[in-house]
Amino acid sequence: MFNDQHFDVSPFRVSTLSITIATLLSVPFQTLAAEQEKHLDEVVVWGAKVSSSSEFITDEDISVRQADHLSDLLRDIPGVDVGGTHSVNQRINIRGLGETDLDIRLDGASQYANMFHHVGNLTLNPDIIQAVDVQVGANSVLNHGLGGSVMFETKSAKDLLRPGELYGARFFAGYGSNAFTQGSLSLYGQLTESLDALFYAYQIDRDNFKDGNGKETLGYDGTVDDMMLKLGWEPAANQRLQFTYDRYRDKGDYNPRPDMSTAANNGLTQDQLTPTHYDRDTFSARYHLNQGDVLDLSVTLYQNQIQLKRDESSLMPWPPNRQSVNTAENINTGTTILAVSSVNLGNTQHTFRYGGEGNIQDSKSQYGAQPKMKETFTAWALYLEDSIQITDAFTVTPGLRYDAVDRDALTGDKTFDDVNWALAADYDVTENLTLFASTRSLFKAPPLLETFVNFQDVTFLAEDIKPETGQNTQGGLRWNYHQGLSSYGSTLTVFKTQLDDYLADRYSDGKYIFFNNGDAEIEGFEASFYYGYDALMAKLSYAKADNKNTTNNTPIIASNGRSSDVGDSIGLALDYSLYDYDLYLGYRGQFVLEEDNVLPGTPVKDSYDVHNIYAQWAPQQIDGLVVTFGIDNLFDAAYVSHASRSGTARGLNTADLEPGRNIKISASYQF
Template identity: 60%
Template sequence: MTCSTKSKTVRLSALSLSVASALFCQQAFASGDTSDQYREEMEVWGAKVSSSSEFLGDDDISVKQADHLSDLLRDIPGVDVGGTHSVNQRINIRGLNETDLDIRLDGASQYANMFHHIGNLTLNPDIIKAVDIQVGANSVVNGGIGGAIHFETKNAKDLLRGDEQYGARLYGGYATNNSRQGSTTVYGQLTDTLDAMLYGYMIKRNNFKDGAGVETIGAEGKVTNILAKLGWEPTTNQRFEITYDNYRDKGNYSPRPDMSGDANEALSKTTLIPTKYHRDTVTLNHQFTHSELLQVKSSLYYNKIDLERDESNIPGRWPGDRRSVNNAINNNTGARITATSDIDIASIGNTFTYGVDYNQQQSKSQYGSQPETTEKATNSAVFLQHKIQFSDAFSLTPGVRYDHFKRDAVTSNKSFSDVTWGLAADYQLNKHFSFFASTRSLFKAPQLLESFIKYQQVTYLDPNIKAETGLNTQGGFRFNMDKGMHSFASNLTLFKTDFKNHLKASYNRAKKQYDIYNDGDTEIKGFEASVFYGYDAFGAKLSYAKADNKNKTNDTPILDSNKRSTDIGDSINLSLDYNFYDLDLYLGWRSQFVLEEDNVLEGTPVKDAYNVHNLFAQWAPHQVDGLVLTFGVDNLFDEQYASHASRTGLARNIDTTDFEPGRSIKVSAAYQF
């Protein structure tokens, strides 16, 4: 992050400046006085999370000591993360899950549909450098009908400080409820054109206790992550980067990691399943800047997610053909090229963004020594977006995209294709106020079945099934003003998303089969709002997100495969921060209030309201360059609660609610040298 900040009589530590600049960098530009300003590049270990639902600056999350994606993303308006288990991280945007999102890691697609009791993402928050979140589908550049989340990991260039040629970082952390973790990173500028980084991470988890003091079962395991990066800059205007990301999650886990420990014990006694959930990702990224006329980013990738479970000894109602060591693999192989060209025509600025996106997904499953089942899906897309800057105040951005999706599956070999479009407008009323509006048509073809369960022989795919289509429309305003030591910012986004031919998969008990079909027309509507106030070293942010869904054909909520509403309760987030510059100390408080969600199927339980509060302190003493000590308390008041994006409700008259961990005190130390 680079920004100008007004010189102060007090000395700013690296930590204080890096955190404060995210909140207050606009203040210096507003002053107009450059004689007493200086520019300095500062980074701390932690992701910069930016979201289209907020216009309040990036957020540094190193203070959160994140070990689950929920720690990283849950306070973003319109975003939630379900699941508590390491193998169950489920991103949710406006009530839509990760199978409706365009999720990428260093450019590699993470799309998967692995197993309904396990999440589809295997990401380590510790090494994330940046997260770009598009809440809602607003641009033809991305393909997800619910939005896009692009994760970027760190490289050697990010970690080298000043004129350093080499460096290293050691990190260790402990949480009382109930984990310990550590990492080692080495990096360096090998030659004038070559840089490299090697990162190793491990976290060991034990069974945690929820807010009621109930200890879960089947969460004890170990995650390791090795990330190697090599960067090459043959010229000043281009960079090649090759990455190998090795993620391993292993443990004796509960049969249904999306449920509470009590539910697993009731359904399968205390039986645990030896589980391996692995990911291997190889990417080659290239950035090339020729001039304003041509800037190109390209990615070539291979992403493999591998789930293995030994289900030999599970008691109770477990299918006989699955009492063996079972395996599923999901491969994504693809490429993406995006180019940008800036051209002035008759004093009107024109920015063209265009490219191609190709992904081939291959799904494999095997029970013991039984024959392997293989399916494949190929998605190809081409897109063009044209931003027309009619004046300094007004721009219009039309776009068009073509998608072609081909299923090569047991249930069908159909192809689906469509042309979608987008149109966005921005108007800058003055230097403080701007207004925006956009509309984007949507397209999603029937995807492959989940990889781990061999449903193919007992699945009925409606022969007349259609692709899901729709329209996402949203608009709002942004406000930003600095006056003296005071900073103000706010934003409001109103949205409505309509879907036609909503795709649904459900179990048909009468026929003992799984049905995939179009379930009528649905809608989601709501808003995200945020306000920020800062004064010198103090910052406060308040946000409110609301999304309500409805199946207009059936006059019910939108239901998941377990007939639970996918609606997410209204979420209110409050954050307070203060920098004690002279003490090199950064303090903060985070509160989340989630309201009861009563938009559920008649006769089923509501999703309970909850509030959870976290505090943290981070100290980077200037006397010891490179040392950072962090202290935090998650769930300070020991609330028993479950995210509305997690598993809730009853199964066989058993409460399956996946309760979050109770109070946990976290401490960590990092030393970079």
């Protein structure tokens, strides 16, 4: 079934694009430039892979983008955007729903947090990511996000060791003209027949960048350090136990409001900066047992600690109770169990996916010497999904999920639970065309108040508050065709997400209140078309999502009072491989249309287009060397992502403008 596969079109893992498609679709072909294929396959083993449910051809190698922000990884996926420009403000957005409505995990560890409305909740280093699996929309009971899920996996020694190697090392250095330097060191090896290990250290040093108007920003100067230790043990051929410790540190003198423009910060607090530490420590232990069709078992235990510390003692004007060194900490401790078993029952084949998950979220904060605040949010779930192969062409997948939540908070103690269901079907009309449809009920309990604000003593749940529920329904088609050296692929997904008793919070008369703000809906589609001929690859995509609060007849409003809707997005990708020169060339263009679904009297979200080019060279003469060159924002556009902060606050323009033209160059040597 094509919907269960990911197609590898990395230009450095094949000699020609036509060979890639032919190999994956089991079509006879003639091998071309075999030595170049082998060389490039062995050299570029550092690249990350991004898989998305909204595209037919996925698993693209994106090492050429020299990513220093999550937007470099995810922004061109249909239906996905990433807001924020600051290192402490990376916010994933799927179909207009933000990160607190998504299931986001790093090596299986939940990244859920609601730290502070002026920063994001994700402290991730794109350089060490091995794979990202993005599920656009909530379609399966295995994940709990209202808008979908994003699963990040980091690299391991197993990923980096080339054939015949027992040990290896990689040195990397990179420079961006606007304005950063970065570098990393990786040491890895097969210590024994059953034991492998990886040590990784990374640093990026940022300066204040210039936006597309040529204006230098203020409050971006800082450093990010990331260190990871990973140990894998395989006591038998069908078992693996893996331990990971990931230590992330982001520090600098940053804007008090990193999601706002420099001008807005200067207007509110002059040019004052806040010494900031934004740190993460992730511990995870993962066990995998593969006994074939009988049982494929994965168990993850984790703890994810995120801490925000800011010295606000000198800020003026500023609330007197916050003129101190203030901290907030969010700790997720949990486990996930997933088992897969395949059996034949009568004339049908069943693939059962079953298990459960539990997470304890501890939210803590303290202003100076004031008493500490602590709240706890405990959630657990059980789920079962059965993929039933009724015929060779027709598969039906029903699923059930039970969620239970215990909210032990100063803002109100309550428990919530619900049974949710899902139903999906796939039908192979021909060997080239597959139709699919799915529907899934939704559930979200009232969350904890953001951790850093420490206003829990004046925050309340509405007496009649209910969990947010709803239904996500979508359907579409996947099509592929190949003839000679030409290959085609396309995907169309049409969706509607209904949200009942939409959860919101507001600050009024000196207190916060959580309440149900009526019903809402989001509807739209994602479409992508792929064409490959020999060494050429081209991809065109279009994503549209329109939201509406059907009770209030307004757009869905974000926490800053601005519409959360995003404009239609068109993506264009072109790649070409010059194998005789060990060279790969690429272009990415994004065209975002104006979004006028905003509150009356507020400005629209302006349209923009941005263009990136890159080239990667892996010379056969110097085994292990890779040189990458790129230009982001080629035409120096001044633009704001529709998932970023925009509009006004207290009469000041808050638009979080993206960096202007940025020339990137990096080199790595692996041996």
